[in-house]
Amino acid sequence: xxxxxxxxxxxxxxxxxxxxxxxxxxxxxxxxxxxxxxxxxxxxxxxxxxxxxxxxxxxxxxxxxxxxxxxxxxxxxxxxxxxxxxxxxxxxxxxxxxxxxxxxxxxxxxxxxxxxxxxxxxxxxxxxxxxxxxxxxxxxxxxxxxxxxxxxxxxxxxxxxxxxxxxxxxxxxxxxxxxxxxxxxxxxxxxxxxxxxxxxxxxxxxxxxxxxxxxxxxxxxxxxxxxxxxxxxxxxxxxxxxxxxxxxxxxxxxxxxxxxxxxxxxxxxxxxxxxxxxxxxxxxxxxxxxxxxxxxxxxxxxxxxxxxxxxxxxxxxxxxxxxxxxxxxxxxxxxxxxxxxxxxxxxxxxxxxxxxxxxxxxxxxxxxxxxxxx
Numbered sequence: 001x002x003x004x005x006x007x008x009x010x011x012x013x014x015x016x017x018x019x020x021x022x023x024x025x026x027x028x029x030x031x032x033x034x035x036x037x038x039x040x041x042x043x044x045x046x047x048x049x050x051x052x053x054x055x056x057x058x059x060x061x062x063x064x065x066x067x068x069x070x071x072x073x074x075x076x077x078x079x080x081x082x083x084x085x086x087x088x089x090x091x092x093x094x095x096x097x098x099x100x101x102x103x104x105x106x107x108x109x110x111x112x113x114x115x116x117x118x119x120x121x122x123x124x125x126x127x128x129x130x131x132x133x134x135x136x137x138x139x140x141x142x143x144x145x146x147x148x149x150x151x152x153x154x155x156x157x158x159x160x161x162x163x164x165x166x167x168x169x170x171x172x173x174x175x176x177x178x179x180x181x182x183x184x185x186x187x188x189x190x191x192x193x194x195x196x197x198x199x200x201x202x203x204x205x206x207x208x209x210x211x212x213x214x215x216x217x218x219x220x221x222x223x224x225x226x227x228x229x230x231x232x233x234x235x236x237x238x239x240x241x242x243x244x245x246x247x248x249x250x251x252x253x254x255x256x257x258x259x260x261x262x263x264x265x266x267x268x269x270x271x272x273x274x275x276x277x278x279x280x281x282x283x284x285x286x287x288x289x290x291x292x293x294x295x296x297x298x299x300x301x302x303x304x305x306x307x308x309x310x311x312x313x314x315x316x317x318x319x320x321x322x323x324x325x326x327x328x329x330x331x332x333x334x335x336x337x338x339x340x341x342x343x344x345x346x347x348x349x350x351x352x353x354x355x356x357x358x359x360x361x362x363x364x365x366x367x368x369x370x371x372x373x374x
Contacts, residue, residue, distance in 0.1 A: 005153065005156030005160060006048070006156050006159055007048065007318050007319060009160055009163075010315055013120070013124065013163060016120055016164070017119075017120045020032075020119060020120050024169075027169075029168070029169070031117055031118060031119040031167075031168050032119050032121065033117060033291065034293075034300060034303075034304065035233050035291070035292070035293050035347045035348075036115055036117050036121075036233075037117075037119070037121040038233070038303070038304075038307050039115075039233045039234075039235055039238070039344055039347075040115055040121040040125040041121055041124050041125075041307075041311070042235040042307075042343060042344065043111055043124070043125045043126060043127075043235045043238060043239070043340075044124030044125060044126050045235075045311070045314050045340055046235055046236070046239065046336075046340055047126035047127065047128050048314075048318055049314070049317075049318070049333050049336050049337065050128040051131075052318075052321055052329070052333070053333075054128075054131050057131070057135075058131050058135050059148060062135075062138065062139065062141075062148050062151060063142075063148045065139050065142035065143060066142040066146075066147070066148055069142065069143050070142060070143060070145040071143060071144065071145060072144075072145040073147070074144070074145040074146055076147055076149075076150055080150070081154070084146050084150060084151070084154050085157070085158070085204075086205070087141060087144075087146075088138070088141065088151070088155060088158055089158060089202070089203050089204045089205050089208070090208060091137050091138045091140065091141060092137075092158060092203040093202055093203065093209075093212075095133075095134045095137035095138070096109070096201040096203065097201045097212075097214065098133075098137070099133060099134070100198050100201070100267075101198070101266055102133075102263075102264055102265075102266070103242075103246065103262060103263055103264065103266065103267045103268075103269065104133070104246070104264060105133040106242060106267040107129065107240075107242040107243045107246065108127050108129045108130035108131075108132055108133045108134070109127060109133075110127075110226060110242045110267075111125060111126065111127040111128075111130075111238055111239055112125050113190060113192075113225065113226050114225065114226055114229070114230045114238055115224065115225065116223075116224050116229065116289040116290065117224060117289075118166060118167070118168055118187060118190055119166065119167060120163065120164075120166050120167055121166075123162060123164075123166040127239060128239050129239060129240075129243075138151070158204060161181075161203070161204050162186075162203055162204070164183075165181055165182060165185070165186040166183070166186065166190075167183050168183075168187070168221070170182070170183040170184075171183075171184065172184050172218075177206070178206075179205060179206065180205060180206060181202040181203065181204055181205065181206045182206070184218045185200045185206050186200065187218055187222055188216050188217070188218050188222060190222060191223060191224065192222070192224060192225050192226060192280065193222050193223055193282065193283060194279075194280045194281070194282060195216070195219075196216060197280050198214065199214055199215065200214065200216055201214055223283040223287070225289075227268070227278070227280045227281070229290050231290050232290075232344065232348065233292065233343075233344035233345075233347045233348050234344040234345055234348075235340045235341065235344055236340070236341045237341075237344075242267075246262065246263065249262055249274060250262055252274060253271070254271070254273065258271045268280075292347060292348035293347055293348075294346070294347060299346070303343055303346050303347065306339070306343060310336065310339040310340070310343070313332075313335075313336070314336050317332045317333075324371070325371075327371075328371040331364075331367060331368065331371055332371070335361070335364050335365075338361055338364075339361060342354075342357065342361050345357075346358065
């Protein structure tokens, strides 16, 4: 059984998204698109599947640091729990801030900002590579002596808090706006408008932004997304799009200094011979969201039905992955990643090869069932 708080919260996530959709049906205010929402959730799926394997590394590094470098082993207590909750959020702030200000690190976080909509499904849109760049920012907690199990639990609760702030339907909520991160504050963070970019990095407590000079009040509602749209519903590509761009640019670099700057300066830094620094521009009236889509309702119904099946299989796998053999884990992980990519491709591609690849994907389902009963 998987005891990750995020895994246990999956039914709550989908329940709240259902409530948000029902509210939109009543108010006629639409913030969801099927193609975008499916991609958001599939990116969350890839994140959780990859976490099964990457957590071994991240928790291993934290535990090693705790074991050999902790100045004091802090006893588990409700007081230490509260202190760690605050300190974890401070570490999150700096990890998050650096992921926006260092281009290489941005590759591990940009996924969360790619959606041009803003609703609860966007909260699930998480990267599968962010752990590479974020892990070092939390090691001071191990040095201070906070137990690894307590650390994992606090990290899960921190992420759970951030789910509800991804909505257009909650306006400002009084005095809490002064202390906590709220939907109003977080809408600013997801804005691609120049005045909103690189603001409001907080996870739970907005006080960090106010302390360190990165706070911005919401004025008009933002335009969402990134300055260079990803232009794809394929969640596997979305995870690597920024790295691919960086690789292409660094191949054209004329010096190690330029290569280093492209990797470690702010996203969009390029030398003059590659067009120079790319600065964000205001969103104009002719801007259109990426919206590649199938035209037939039966095809949308098919994609949605396959999405529900894939999510059900994924949920079962995540709740019970420790019961699977290593080959079983590998097979299920491959099929889940394969399915996530195919659902995105089905939205945007009309090529005949897609039909045959989809047949191949479906043909693997009996193999999944065999693993379950064997």
